[in-house]
Amino acid sequence: MTDHTTHAAHIRIQAMALLDALLVLCDDVYQGRRDVAERQVVAQTRAHLEDPFLVVVAGEFNAGKSSLINAILASDVMSEGATPTTDAVTMLRYAPMPMALSQQPGWVVRALPVPLLQRLSIVDTPGTNAVIRQHEVLTREIVPRADVVLFVTSADRPFSETERAFLAMLHEWQRKVIILINKIDLLSPTESADVQAFVRAQATTLFGATPLIMPVSARTARPATADAYAAGGFAPLMAFLNERLDDQTRLRIRLESPLGVATQTHAQLSSIVTTQRATVTDDVQTVAYLDGQIQQFVSDMRRDVAGHRAAVAATLSHAEVRGMQFFDEQIRILNLHRLLRGDTLQQAFEQEVAADLASAIEAHTQQLVDWMIERNLQLWQSVVEYLRRRPLSSTHMMMGEVTGTFQYNRQQLIRDIVTQAGQIVASYDRSAEASHVAMELRDAVATTAVVQVGAVGIGALIATLLKGAVFDTTGIVAASVIAIGGLYIIPSRRAALKRQLHERLSDVRTRLMETIDAQFDQELERMVSRLREAIAPYTRLVASEVQRLDTIDANMLAVQHHIAEIRADIVNAFGEAPTQ
Ligand SMILES: Nc1nc2c(ncn2[C@@H]2O[C@H](COP(=O)(O)OP(=O)(O)O)[C@@H](O)[C@H]2O)c(=O)[nH]1
Numbered sequence: 205m206t207d208h209t210t211h212a213a214h215i216r217i218q219a220m221a222l223l224d225a226l227l228v229l230c231d232d233v234y235q236g237r238r239d240v241a242e243r244q245v246v247a248q249t250r251a252h253l254e255d256p257f258l259v260v261v262a263g264e265f266n267a268g269k270s271s272l273i274n275a276i277l278a279s280d281v282m283s284e285g286a287t288p289t290t291d292a293v294t295m296l297r298y299a300p301m302p303m304a305l306s307q308q309p310g311w312v313v314r315a316l317p318v319p320l321l322q323r324l325s326i327v328d329t330p331g332t333n334a335v336i337r338q339h340e341v342l343t344r345e346i347v348p349r350a351d352v353v354l355f356v357t358s359a360d361r362p363f364s365e366t367e368r369a370f371l372a373m374l375h376e377w378q379r380k381v382i383i384l385i386n387k388i389d390l391l392s393p394t395e396s397a398d399v400q401a402f403v404r405a406q407a408t409t410l411f412g413a414t415p416l417i418m419p420v421s422a423r424t425a426r427p428a429t430a431d432a433y434a435a436g437g438f439a440p441l442m443a444f445l446n447e448r449l450d451d452q453t454r455l456r457i458r459l460e461s462p463l464g465v466a467t468q469t470h471a472q473l474s475s476i477v478t479t480q481r482a483t484v485t486d487d488v489q490t491v492a493y494l495d496g497q498i499q500q501f502v503s504d505m506r507r508d509v510a511g512h513r514a515a516v517a518a519t520l521s522h523a524e525v526r527g528m529q530f531f532d533e534q535i536r537i538l539n540l541h542r543l544l545r546g547d548t549l550q551q552a553f554e555q556e557v558a559a560d561l562a563s564a565i566e567a568h569t570q571q572l573v574d575w576m577i578e579r580n581l582q583l584w585q586s587v588v589e590y591l592r593r594r595p596l597s598s599t600h601m602m603m604g605e606v607t608g609t610f611q612y613n614r615q616q617l618i619r620d621i622v623t624q625a626g627q628i629v630a631s632y633d634r635s636a637e638a639s640h641v642a643m644e645l646r647d648a649v650a651t652t653a654v655v656q657v658g659a660v661g662i663g664a665l666i667a668t669l670l671k672g673a674v675f676d677t678t679g680i681v682a683a684s685v686i687a688i689g690g691l692y693i694i695p696s697r698r699a700a701l702k703r704q705l706h707e708r709l710s711d712v713r714t715r716l717m718e719t720i721d722a723q724f725d726q727e728l729e730r731m732v733s734r735l736r737e738a739i740a741p742y743t744r745l746v747a748s749e750v751q752r753l754d755t756i757d758a759n760m761l762a763v764q765h766h767i768a769e770i771r772a773d774i775v776n777a778f779g780e781a782p783t784q
């Protein structure tokens with residue numbers, strides 16, 4: 205006994221921790237909403253964990269619940285009859301003198317000097333088919349607290365549809381149920397046997413096992429003598445209340461009660477989490493799809509920019525070919541007069557080679573800019589299209605009912621994003637966009653090219669190289685010297701110029717490609733991050749939802765283990781559960 209008490213104290217603390225964990229889970233699953241049934245049930249159970257053993261008498265109006273209690277207690281404490289006076293829940297407890305202990309709305313507590321009540325409290329309830337409000341009180345407040353439910357059905361209308369529903373709920377809550385077929389005195393022995401067989405079959409199907417079923421007559425048993433009890437079929441009922449529900453059994457049932465509540469609540473929360481998970485999985489897929497689109501965009505752009513790079517490179521190659529031809533044609537001994545005037549040659553070079561190159565590069569750069577802008581617009585359009593067409597599955601509809609806030613938030617978010625992105629697409633101004641990008645990209649590219657190839661570059665070089673080649677140090681020009689020098693010097697200067705041109709253009713090519721790459725990367729990055737920013741509120745919500753559900757899953761599992769642990773503790777302390 206002492207051993208059991210010690211165990212029980214330990215188990216009760218465990219149960220308290222379990223119910224606390226369940227309360228946290230309720231808040232997590234319902235995102236802080238307090239008015240949910242599961243939470244109230246768990247809170248009730250938690251609050252009444254230390255309460256005395258509770259035998260709840262339940263059943264439809266007029267089944268004979270109050271009469272049954274009166275017969276059990278040999279008292280007229282409950283009023284009987286057709287007047288539905290017991291629309292309040294009445295708890296009967298022990299006291300040496302009869303008294304009404306307290307009264308809160310819908311609850312009456314009365315004390316009687318009946319020895320049985322020292323061991324257990326009895327609760328009389330209004331019928332389960334009474335008004336909805338009472339039904340709710342019954343299911344939320346009383347059923348979770350009931351250790352044993354005496355379910356009274358009337359022999360003249362046994363096992364109605366509402367009774368079946370109520371019993372099914374008791375079964376879900378894992379309550380210990382005894383079915384009393386009352387008013388058996390109204391039936392002949394054959395009828396009585398038929399009704400019992402019927403109730404047994406129905407109950408067995410419902411519970412998956414046959415519960416205790418007792419045919420009784422509260423009216424016959426009311427004198428509350430041994431003979432009256434025997435005649436009214438009360439012998440097994442009284443034996444059950446007085447002997448079967450001994451200290452140890454009651455303690456055990458009392459400890460198991462919160463586990464039934466916990467198991468049921470866990471199951472209810474699980475199904476809600478499953479629904480939430482389904483919606484979030486949809487969202488996760490959407491986010492993954494959008495992410496995939498963006499990545500695809502980046503890799504497509506990187507692949508396709510090669511063509512634009514190549515076009516610019518080809519322009520430089522053409523310029524080099526043209527430059528080489530220019531030198532071959534112009535830097536010859538026969539062209540000596542022109543060579544002597546290096547500045548005209550420089551002008552000619554700039555006009556025929558450099559100027560054209562600069563404008564060709566600029567044209568290609570403009571194409572590159574236009575292409576990027578067009579592709580960017582296409583990306584936005586496809587994203588908006590996808591989000592608009594995104595179907596709302598039936599799980600979304602369900603979610604709306606189950607957890608309003610979450611659903612509302614994400615629906616609103618997606619709507620906002622579609623609206624914003626839609627506006628960006630609708631008001632997309634190609635030329636404004638182009639002028640922005642062009643300022644960044646085209647100018648950088650063009651400047652590099654013009655400065656390197658233009659006036660400051662090769663043109664100036666020509667003048668310097670030719671001066672050094674043709675004029676001697678004294679500045680006196682002798683025809684013979686020119687003639688002889690030209691023979692040797694001019695071809696070598698031409699070769700030097702060609703080499704220089706090649707080197708300069710290679711250098712330009714390198715710098716140009718670097719500039720294009722850097723500017724392209726920067727612009728691509730800007731485009732992508734702009735789109736990512738637009739969908740960021742949604743992506744963030746989905747990420748945090750996934751995290752929330754992962755945490756809940758872990759906690760759900762912990763609660764499940766905790767329930768199993770406490771059950772094992774109970775078996776350890778009290779042995780295997782009795783079958784009946
Ligand atoms: N024939 C018969 N009538 C009963 C029996 N028990 C209760 N009644 C009657 O059934 C009616 C309803 O009983 P009551 O205890 O008020 O039912 P409750 O609404 O479930 O509390 C009353 O008129 C009782 O006299 C019984 O065992 N046999």
Ligand SMILES: [Mg+2]
Nearest residue numbers: 269270283290
């Ligand atoms: Mg009654």
